[in-house]
Amino acid sequence: MKKRRISNKTIAITGLLLAIEIIFQCISMLIPGGVNFNLSLIPITIGAILYGPFVGGFLGFMAGVIILVSPNTVDVFLSVSTIATVFCCLVKTCIAGLVAGFIFNLIKKKNDVIAAIVASIIVPLFNTFIFTFFAYFWFKDALHFTSYSEILYAIIGLNFVIELVTTVIVSPALYKMVLTRKANNGNY
Numbered sequence: 001m002k003k004r005r006i007s008n009k010t011i012a013i014t015g016l017l018l019a020i021e022i023i024f025q026c027i028s029m030l031i032p033g034g035v036n037f038n039l040s041l042i043p044i045t046i047g048a049i050l051y052g053p054f055v056g057g058f059l060g061f062m063a064g065v066i067i068l069v070s071p072n073t074v075d076v077f078l079s080v081s082t083i084a085t086v087f088c089c090l091v092k093t094c095i096a097g098l099v100a101g102f103i104f105n106l107i108k109k110k111n112d113v114i115a116a117i118v119a120s121i122i123v124p125l126f127n128t129f130i131f132t133f134f135a136y137f138w139f140k141d142a143l144h145f146t147s148y149s150e151i152l153y154a155i156i157g158l159n160f161v162i163e164l165v166t167t168v169i170v171s172p173a174l175y176k177m178v179l180t181r182k183a184n185n186g187n188y
Helices: 008-028 041-051 053-068 071-078 082-107 112-137 148-185
Strands: none
Touching (some): 071 082
């Protein structure tokens, strides 16, 4: 069995995407309330598109670590259930990055732009779906919601739409820019 090596370029660009992720997450922490707009979904999506599911999953996991230590998470969720909070934070974006990378790789042979758009939809979709699941079963009282429909309205009405729109607009555009640059001079 042939052993795959990760190139220095992949490591360097993954590090840059992680730095952007940290900056985006710090910006989202400035928004008051228990639920943040997760702009760090953009670097997760870009990593999944450019380097596959494992880089997407890694960036998603790291986003979960950042979210886990954010003041809103500590204030609202950790006091309710430490295990559920840790699991939710680390799993939701990790799975989103993994799935986006796999789906992109499946579709890119037919049309890479459509594949990038679908991957860009998958990341916020999985992130929101998994968080909504945890919010309903473990955090409903902490978020002061009385029903599942209130949770869906608050999360999808505020968070999901912004995350989806920003990720779907920015990620495929950045992907095409990288491909254009690569085609013009062979590097990215």
